[in-house]
Each structure stands twice: as structure tokens, then as C-alpha cells.
Amino acid sequence: MKLTSTLLPLMGALTLAFASQAQAQEQTVVIGLTGPLSGANAFAGKDNENGVRLAVDDLNSKKITVGGKTLKFVLQSEDDQCDPKAGVQVAQKFVDGGVKFVMGPYCSGVAVPASRIYNEGGAMMSTVGTNPKVTLGGYKNLFRIIASDNQIGSGMANYAAKVLKLKTVAVIDDRTAFGQGVAEEFTKEANKLGLNVVAKEFTTDKATDFTAILTSLKAKKPEAIFFGGYAPQAAPMTRQMQQLAIKAKLLGGDTLCSPEMGKLAGDAVNDVVFCAQGGSILEKTAAGPAFKAKYKQRYNQDADVYAAPFYDQTMFIGESIQKAGSLDPDKVGAVIYKASYKGIMGTYAYDDKGNMKQAPITVYTFKNATLVPLASY
Numbered sequence: 391m392k393l394t395s396t397l398l399p400l401m402g403a404l405t406l407a408f409a410s411q412a413q414a415q416e417q418t419v420v421i422g423l424t425g426p427l428s429g430a431n432a433f434a435g436k437d438n439e440n441g442v443r444l445a446v447d448d449l450n451s452k453k454i455t456v457g458g459k460t461l462k463f464v465l466q467s468e469d470d471q472c473d474p475k476a477g478v479q480v481a482q483k484f485v486d487g488g489v490k491f492v493m494g495p496y497c498s499g500v501a502v503p504a505s506r507i508y509n510e511g512g513a514m515m516s517t518v519g520t521n522p523k524v525t526l527g528g529y530k531n532l533f534r535i536i537a538s539d540n541q542i543g544s545g546m547a548n549y550a551a552k553v554l555k556l557k558t559v560a561v562i563d564d565r566t567a568f569g570q571g572v573a574e575e576f577t578k579e580a581n582k583l584g585l586n587v588v589a590k591e592f593t594t595d596k597a598t599d600f601t602a603i604l605t606s607l608k609a610k611k612p613e614a615i616f617f618g619g620y621a622p623q624a625a626p627m628t629r630q631m632q633q634l635a636i637k638a639k640l641l642g643g644d645t646l647c648s649p650e651m652g653k654l655a656g657d658a659v660n661d662v663v664f665c666a667q668g669g670s671i672l673e674k675t676a677a678g679p680a681f682k683a684k685y686k687q688r689y690n691q692d693a694d695v696y697a698a699p700f701y702d703q704t705m706f707i708g709e710s711i712q713k714a715g716s717l718d719p720d721k722v723g724a725v726i727y728k729a730s731y732k733g734i735m736g737t738y739a740y741d742d743k744g745n746m747k748q749a750p751i752t753v754y755t756f757k758n759a760t761l762v763p764l765a766s767y
Contacts, residue, residue, distance in 0.1 A: 415459055416459060416460050416461075416462050417459040417462065419463050419464070419711070419717060420466050420487075420489045420491070421442060421464070422467075422468065422492040423493050424480045425470060425494045426470065426497065427439065430595075430622035431496065431620055431621075433621075433648070433650050433694060434621075434645075434650075435472075437695065438493070438697065438700045439467050441685075441693070441696065441698060442704050444684065444685065444697075444701050445701045449463045449705065452708070454711065456711065463708065470497075477500030477501075478500075480504070481504040482507055484513060485512075490512070490718075491513070491707055494516075496517075496696070498520055498539075498568040498571060499521075499567035501519030505532055508532070509527070509531075509532065513719060514531040514532075514533075514707070514719040516532075517533070518534070518699065520534070520536065520538050520572065520644065521538075521539055521567045521572075522538055522539055523571070524538075526743075529744075531719050531723035532744045533726065533740055533744045534746065535700075535703045535746070536669060537669075537750070539572040539575045539643070542572055542666045543572045543576035543578075543579060543666075544579035545666045545767060546576055546643065547576050547580040547582075548579065548767075549666065550614055550616075550664075551580070551583040552583075554614070556614050557613060558585070558611065558612045558613050559588070559612050559613065559616055560588050560589040560591070560638075561573050561577055561590045562590075562593060562600075562616070562627075563590075564617075566595050568645070570618060571618070572643040573618030580616075588607075588611075591606070591607065593619070595620060595622075600623075600630050604627070604630055604636060612638050613639065615636075615639070615641065616642065617642045618643065619642070621648045621651050624646050624663070625654030628655045628658045628662060629658045631658070632662075639664055641663075641665070642666075646665035647665040647667035647695055647752075651663060651756065651761075652761070661755060664753060665754050666751050666754075667695060667754060668749055668750070669698070669735045669749075669750060669751075670752060670766055672693070672698060672735065674763075675734055685697060698734045698735045702731070702735055703733075705731070706738055707722065710726050736750060751767045752767075
């Protein structure tokens with residue numbers, strides 16, 4: 391049948407009407423992502439972003455409705471550079487833009503000052519910032535989605551004393567909120583366990599040459615050096631330990647449990663670097679292998695440290711929005727505080743301060759420059 395010139399405009403109008411009606415029945419929900427998308431820690435920020443993006447896609451496939459409207463989840467990413475000033479600016483941008491659900495920050499030094507902005511702006515913040523101060527502000531709807539420094543630092547000290555059977559250790563921290571916090575917790579627990587802390591040294595999160603510090607420590611003959619800091623510093627530190635023939639192990643927190651260590655330091659990490667990471671062993675969780683395969687297929691690289699927790703918490707938020715029947719962070723937060731969510735990395739349930747009620751710790755080392763899990767606690 392040949393369409394007449396009269397019918398064509400009518401059909402066009404009907405198409406526009408149906409499209410308009412569909413849009414009216416759809417509501418956009420922005421999930422904000424704040425993290426280091428540039429600089430030395432960009433690998434971590436991108437990994438976090440990738441985890442959230444996978445969750446956003448899966449939430450959209452669920453066709454969640456609130457108030458008769460189908461929710462369309464979209465991701466808005468902002469680069470906080472792991473810098474407190476930039477992180478506060480990102481937080482203000484999100485709040486001013488009406489973003490109510492924010493994933494991140496990655497760095498504790500950003501999470502602490504940014505949390506006040508999100509709280510005052512009525513937004514929910516879900517972070518992997520491990521410094522205990524992150525959840526000590528008394529802010530509601532702030533969730534730490536992994537173990538804290540208290541658990542990670544003390545867990546590594548316990549492993550050093552009870553499994554590695556070490557007697558003497560030295561400590562270096564990068565003076566960031568994260569590095570200083572995890573180093574303090576390690577030192578505190580090491581002292582309780584009777585480990586002899588022979589030296590404490592400090593560096594920065596921009597340093598690349600640790601020769602002077604390591605030479606000083608070599609004379610004190612520690613069996614291990616605990617480094618409170620990030621992979622871009624830990625990797626050259628490991629290489630320089632090898633060059634100086636320092637036989638000590640290098641211990642650290644979750645930030646050292648990254649494939650980036652193997653990429654940057656090569657074989658120098660093998661059986662030398664030991665790190666404690668919040669979470670279960672991904673390969674041994676029920677949904678872990680499928681998530682790893684899905685991530686690899688989508689991004690053509692392996693998931694790093696926190697892709698799975700970022701995915702899990704985003705899914706928990708989406709499920710809680712559905713249960714609350716609301717996009718109000720207070721109502722959604724009330725559901726999260728009362729409920730629990732079984733995710734890829736385990737069960738997420740929070741106390742009234744936003745800390746996980748049960749946060750497993752996994753200790754890793756490297757074999758062939760690849761992370762290998764040793765034990766979970």
C-alpha cells in the first residue's frame with residue numbers, strides 16, 4: 391500500500407507522541423563515580439569505574455520501577471586525582487548537579503573531606519577509603535564497602551608474626567591519610583604481638599627514589615618492611631630493594647594487592663611482596679569466576695582490586711531503591727542499614743557508622759609477577 395502525503399505527517403506525529411510517552415514513563419538516576427582517572431593511580435580509578443559501569447548495565451536490564459516510572463541508570467565519572475582539594479570540588483559538582491548516589495572516593499585523603507560535602511548535600515557516598523577517620527564523622531548514608539585500616543593493618547601484622555614467623559620489621563609510610571593510617575595500625579598490632587619495629591621512615595606519594603631510606607634500613611637488618619602507600623611507589627621500592635640486595639619481605643595493605651605491582655616491578659615482587667586486601671578470594675566465591683570472565687570480555691583486561699566491590703555496592707543501592715520505592719537517599723539508606731546483600735565478594739551488611747559488620751581479609755603474594763592468594767581470615 392502506498393502511503394499518502396496526508397498519512398505520513400500523521401504517522402510521524404504518532405511516533406513522536408509514543409516516544410514522548412515512553413520518556414515520560416522513564417526516570418534517569420545518575421550514579422556518580424569519583425576517583426583517580428588520571429595520574430599514577432588512574433589504573434585503580436578506571437577499574438572502579440569499570441565495576442560501576444557493569445552494574446549500571448545490569449540494573450538497567452532489570453527494568454526497576456519507582457512511582458510508575460522505569461529507572462534508567464547512567465554513570466557520571468569525575469576525576470578527583472586522589473587529591474583532597476580536587477575531590478572536594480568534585481563533591482560540590484555532584485551535589486550542585488543533584489547527584490544523590492556516589493561511588494568513591496578511592497583515596498582516604500579525599501574521602502575524609504569530601505564526606506562532609508556529600509552529607510550536607512544529602513547524597514549517599516560509598517567508598518573504599520580505609521582510614522578509620524572516614525566513618526568517624528558521624529555522617530549518615532556513608533558506607534565503607536571493604537575492611538578498614540584497623541582490619542587490614544592488624545591482619546598483615548598477624549600474618550607476619552604468626553605465619554611468616556618474623557621477629558623484626560621496619561615501617562615506611564607515604565604520609566597520605568591511607569598510608570599513615572594503615573602503617574599506624576600495622577605498627578600498633580606488631581607491637582602487641584611482640585614484633586621488634588626497628589625503624590620508622592617517611593616518604594611521599596610522589597616519590598620514586600627510595601635508595602636513601604632503604605640503605606638506612608638495610609643497616610638495621612629488618613626481616614620485613616611494611617609500606618603504607620600505593621602501588622606506583624611500592625613497585626620501584628621493590629626493585630630498589632632487589633638492587634640493594636635487601637633480603638627483607640615487603641609487606642603492605644590492599645593497594646599493593648594489585649596486578650599493577652607485577653606490571654611495574656616484574657619478577658622483583660615474586661615471593662617478596664605480601665599484602666592484605668579486604669574481601670574474599672574472588673576466584674573462590676560462587677560468582678567470582680563469572681564476574682572475572684565478564685570483566686575480561688568487556689574491557690580486555692583483568693579486574694583489579696575493587697571492581698567487584700564497586701559492582702556489588704552499586705547493585706545493592708539499585709536493589710534498595712526498588713525496595714524503598716524511592717530515590718530519596720535517606721529512605722534508600724534506611725533499607726541498606728537494615729538489610730544485607732549477597733554480592734560477588736561476599737555479604738554486605740553495615741553497622742550504624744557505615745562499616746561492614748563482617749569484612750574478610752585475604753593475604754596475597756606474587757608468583758610469576760601475578761597475584762596469588764594465600765589465606766583468608
